[in-house]
Amino acid sequence: MAACSLPVGPSARLQAQVDPTGRWRTFETAHFNVHVREEYAALGPRAAGEAEAAWAALAALLPPPHRRIELVIADNIDDPNGYASTYPLPNIVVYAIPPAGDVELESYDRWLRLVITHELSHIFHLDQARGWWALGRSVLGRAPFLFPNDYTPPWMREGLAVFYETRLTSAGRLGAAYHRAVVGAAVGEQGGLKLDAENTPTGIFPAGVRAYAFGSAVMGDVSKRLGDSVIARFVNALASEPIPYLEIGAAWRRATGEGVGASWDSAQRVGGGNLFQDGNYPPPPTTQLKEQRLSIAARVSHDGRYVAFAANDGRDATRLMVLDRRPAGDTTPHWRKIARLNDVNGLAWMPDGRVLVSQLEYRDPYSIRSDLWTIGMDGRARQITQGERLREPDVAEDGAIVAVRTVPGGSEIVLIEPEAGARGGAAVIRGGYDARLKVIAPSQIGVEYATPRFGGPDTIAVVRVHGGWHDIRLIDRSGGTLRDITADSVPDIMPAFSPDGAWLTWSRGDDTPQIVGIALRESPDRIVQLTAESWAAYAPAPLGSDSMYYISYHADGYRLDAVPISATEISLGARQDPQHMAPPAPDAGAIREHGYDPLPSLRPQYWVPQAYAEAGGTWIGALSAGNDVLGRHSWEATALAGLGALRGHYYGELAYQYAGIRHAIVDASLSHHPSLLIVTQNTPAGPGNPTTACCNNDDAWNAGVTLIRRRWRTQAALRLGVELTDDIQAERRGASLSGSLTHIITPALAVSPQDGWQVGFHLRHRERMQGPLQSTETVVQASGYLSAASRGFARQVFAIHGAFGTVSGTDPVVFSVGGVSSGGVDFLPGVALGGGLRTFQVRGYAPGALIGRHAMSLSLENRVPLALIDRGLGMLPLGLDKISASLFADGALAWSAQHCPDFVINSGSDEACATGIWSVGAELVSDVAIGYEYLLRLRTGAALRVSDGGRAGVWIALGTAF
Secondary structure, three states, X not given: OOEEEOOOHHHHHOOOOOOOOOOEEEEEOOOEEEEEEHHHXXXXXXXXXXXXXXXXXXHOOOOOOOOOEEEEEEXXXXXXXXXXXXOOOOEEEEEOOOOOOOOOOOOOOOHHHHHHHHHHHHHHHXXXXXXXXXXXXXXXXXXXXXXXXXXXXXXXXXXXHHHHHHHOOOOOOOOOHHHHHHHHHHHHHHOOOOHHHHOOOOOOOOOOHHHHHHHHXXXXXXXXXXXXXXXXXXXXXXXXXXXXXXXXXHHHHHHHOOOHHHHHHHHHOOOOXXXXXXXXXXXXXXXXXXXXXXXXXXEEOOOOOEEEEEEOXXXXXXXXXXXXXXXXXXXXXXXXXEEEOOOEEEEEEOOOOOEEEEEEEEOOOOOEEEEEEEEOOOOOEEEOOOOOOEEEEEEOOOOOEEEEEXXXXXXXXXXXXXXXXXXXXXXXXXXXXXXXXXXEEOOEOOEEEEEEEEOOOOOEEEEEEEOOEEEEEEEOOOOOEEEEOOOOOOOEEEEEEOOOOOEEEEEEOOOOOEEEEEEOOXXXXXXXXXXOOOOOEEEEEEOOOOEEEEEEOOOOOEEEEEEEOOOOOEEOOOOOOOOOOOOOOOOOOXXXXXXXXXXXXXXXXXXXXXXXXXXXXEEEEEEEEEEOOXXXXXXXXXXXXXXXXXXXXXXXXXXXXXXXXXXXXXXXEEEEEEEEEEEEOOEOOEOOOEEEEEEEEEEEEEEEXXXXXXXXXXXXXXXXXXXXXXXXXXXXXXXXXXXXXXEEEOOOOOOOOEEEEEEEEEEEEEEEOOOOOEEEXXXXXXXXXXXXXXXXXXXXXXXXXEEEEEEEEOOOOOEEEOEOOOOEEEEEOOEEEEOOOOOOOEOOOOOOOEEEOEEEEEEEEEEEEEEEEEEEEOOEEEEEEEEEEEEEEEEEEEEOOOOOOOOEEEEOOEEEEEEEEEEEEEEEEEEEEEOOOEEEEEEEEEEEXXXXXXXXXXXXXXXXXX
């Protein structure tokens, strides 16, 4: 599916999915169907107003789509995001949680306005089709390959959307501080980013954010030099190119008068570095940690001894790390890895020495909520809230917890008071504190909150976002306003008090964000600058009145730095602020409200021609597929008619899936597949020539229900299925039970799943309907992964995989042993590459090298990172991200009484036989980029067949071996 998303920080990695369950409402406007769950239906008219206003603004610049837009407002994931897809229908999904205080999205006026404008820009851009593309769409409908503008690299798509989000709102990320830091640091510290590298997807920091930052820099630069209309000219030009992949440069040149490379280089010739010229610099920082991917603030314990930090360098899972600044018997500070974390939304210290963590966790297969855990220095974690949606917590010395609570479309500040007489907040974690959770700053339309911090027993600093302005306000425990520290359009985020309450510090700046502060006791009205970072400084964590930690942005990741709070602070001048706060949301006009109906979006929207050739005959026909807006229903159908020897026969497949039950998915499929038979008729003189005869019918009917349980690192599934098959051998009926349990991590730079395991089983019983023959198959598989230090860009991984299978019963069913297990890739509906997953793989041998009623296999691998390439081939949709190697040993056994290979083993009174094969070899693994945004893992291998005289086998396969 063609899709574009609006990532925000580490949450961009989340597999966003709408919750298809429950009751939904639909609001119809002139150009949109807005779908909202009943429990937050009030967001429907607000979103509809923003959508219609964005439509009117974009329609004045670009040709509008010819179809109504499906707009889904979701609230099942506690993270701001959105994405757009163009087929089978133009569809936008928006997660309504505003990104208050987020370093990447601090420049917004109204969140729904910004995200809807951004995603609608994708629809206007990608939905265009001219020339033969328009002709193809008039014949085939909205087939997935008939969207020419979708054949552009992500930096063009996202850069265009950021350009329009900025032009058409009073905020946006074009030229905003974070994007300038991304581009400026890459240019200033690494000599810039090559164009072909940006055409290759990668996990290198800042990963997917590069497309937004560099793409918008290019669009902003060319529009500044050549006028805004140049962007629309490029969109229109490419929409008519017959081969877009090869004509992107030509379309760009026609629109701009210059090559893509020239525009790319021009955008990177930007100024950078600090802006101070009077020599009055704060002292240089001391770096504690490098190459970090999270901008979560470090937190200092109440006694000042420990510093907690959420560390992630792309090589391992996010971990809670603690620095002991005064270790006993050692003068050298050192970090300890305490516990593994999910996506983190804030840290704080409890008075008793535990760390309070807000992190995301699945509540069900579709809902991801932010809740609170406590983690001790022994790594033991305990969840203390369930579905409260609390983030960015802080804890007072008496154990009171203040946090941001997410609500549909907004946020509020809540306070959890400690139980009377409790020491160190101990009563809070025992449960039963829900009655003491009080809202002290309620949610309001147009007002959001972020990062509350205690500055003493009765003072709390919060980020208050109103009309797009991020300002610092001091409130008391009842929510009453004590003082507004700032009141202008400069983003002020991430406040923090020094432990003694002498300083209030925060990150400020719409040019180059720096840490600023107020000496509350000495100069309470004088804001001074405390850092002089070249690109950006965020998240202060004062150690006292004399020093602090903070996070600085660099090309290879964030750094945790420490700096003295010096007497040579830089005074800030007065702000002359021409920017006004955003007005209220517009009205959508006429709206018709009704219950959600899946049928309009479920109807067929396209068909794809299909053709298959067999000896003596040919199949021709079409494939179509669809799903409703929420993903509750999905289907795929293929219908083919035979020609030649197959004339008068038909081929058909139909599959359906229902996901409207929270913890279960129901599926059913039907297929009818006639195939030609190769028949040899003997003559008295000897064997005759093979001829074809029609036809053998392979018919199958399957149905099942899958139960799902999902957590951040663990997934479990259990499927119960029934089947009915009719082929050349027999007509069978049967039932199956299969399950899987997975607990692994795969960091951004990983070359393999690591530090975890997965197990699965499959139990299948079938019996012939015309006779007494029956069989029961049992297969169990398990894999384990253990990472170890490596000098490469990622950790090396030791992996093991084993499988065991047995068949009982009278039906002569056997297992096939040998061959290479390969994954598959579906490029388009009906067009796939690869496949051939094998339970009992032994690389170097042909499939079926052994057969038997019982089989077992074992594989051992050492997966080693070799090189991080991140380069492409100019503007061609090909690239290479990384290379790794795998050294392996495979072995397998197969045995049965019916199929005796070379030797016999006497086992009791039953005569059984067994034989084995094994191989050793190596694979070169390349993560190849195709289509600008898809990474295809390509394995090229060679093995010595040890049990076959040392003969060699070679292969090419997709995906990981296991």
